[in-house]
Amino acid sequence: MDTPDRLVAALRAHPEGPGTVLLTGWFSFLDGEATAGDLLARTAVARALDRARIAHDTAWSAGFAPGARTLDEADPAAYRHVVFVCGPLHGPQVLGLHRRYAHCVRIAVNVSVIDPGAPATTGFHLVLARDGGTGPPRPDLAALAPAGAPPPLVAVVLTGGQGEYGERRGHADVSAALTGWLGAKDCARLPADTRLAHDDWRLCASPEQFLALVGRCDLVVTTRLHGLVLALRSGVPALAVDPVRGGGAKLSAQARALRWPALVPAEEARPEVLDRWWGWCLDGRGRAAARRRAALQARARAAQLAG
Structure with missing residues (x-):
């Protein structure tokens, strides 16, 4: 009997039946944390309860899921069973x-x-451990949980420098607008930097490493010139936001040189504008346009080598 089945059997063994079960975990504590594995394990348990037609609620940390039921709101008198999942x-x-x-x-x-x-x-009255219990280790339930289609993988390449632009710099405001907007998008965000280093594991150490990173993404959101250039070289669409006010600067110039339309001026970095270009980049049009530019650049490199 696997872990979900053992849980269901234990719940049904109660003389008055399982009642409504409260699912909890480290994701329930205000000072805890919600991990991907924890939430997938919770989903596996919830699915097992659904199949068994056992009603259940989940208590969430207000820090992770504002507006959802919290432990403080989950009245102990409403439950016969509390199940602590994962961790x-x-x-x-x-x-x-x-x-x-x-x-x-x-x-x-x-x-x-x-x-x-x-x-x-x-x-606990019953512990169904994955490790450290009386029996052998068991596979983690996160491996069994259903999951939806993966969202797009988005590299985020921002700059906070460029002091040479003086009072025209809108970098702080643009970065705040972009990161706040991105935080609400359903995507896997990958912070990236075009800066290279051999003594910092968080940075790529060669251009090829950065190209490998970008090439695996579905979209690059960037305020850097080379974030745009290297995304298009890799055939990946870029949503470029020029952080320099007053008509933009080198990023805007490069977008014009490459005839790339998904460019947003600093003054227009608003959700409705960003959403429009997000849709264009990800609905197929942006990918096709980026691949055309990558092919043109590849032919130009080949011609240079041949010459």
């Missing part, structure tokens, strides 16, 4: 969960047992 069993947050839901049957699922004799562990 290590330790710390005052887990002890607080035991105190708040003392009258409930508490079950830990897909967890790491650090100390079998610690109150954080013994406070």
Whole structure:
């Protein structure tokens, strides 16, 4: 019997039935954290409960999911079972969960047992551990959870320098507008930098490494000239925002030279404008346009080598 089935059997064993189950985890604590693995494991548990037709709620950290049900709003009297999903069993947050839901049957699922004799562990009526328990390690439930289609992978290449433009610099405002807007987009964001270094693992050490990074992305959002140039060289569309006020500067000039339309002046970096070019870049038109430019550049490089 796998872990979800064992959980369902335990819930159904209650003399009065499972009732509505409260799903919790480190994603429930205001000072905890929500990880991709934790949330996928929660999804696997929720799916198992749905298949078994067992009602369930989830308690979320207000810091991660503003407006969603929190532990403070999940009345202990409304539940017979509290299920803690994923992560290590330790710390005052887990002890607080035991105190708040003392009258409930508490079950830990897909967890790491650090100390079998610690109150954080013994406070659970049943522990279905992935490791550290009495049996052999079990596969993490994140591997079993359904997931939707992957969103676009977006490299974000920003500059905060360019002091040579003096009072025309709008870099801080443009970066704030871009990052605030990007934070609300459904995409996998990849901070990137055209700066190279051999003593900083976060930076690429060669142009080829940067090209490899950009080439695997679906879109580049950039305020840097070479963010635009190297994206198009790789056949990847770029949403370029010129951070220099008053008509732009070298980024705008390069966009004109490459005849690239997805250029936004600093003064127009508003969500509705950015959304329009986001759609163009990702709906196929931008990719096709970027590939045409990449092909032109490849032919030009080949001609130079031949000459």
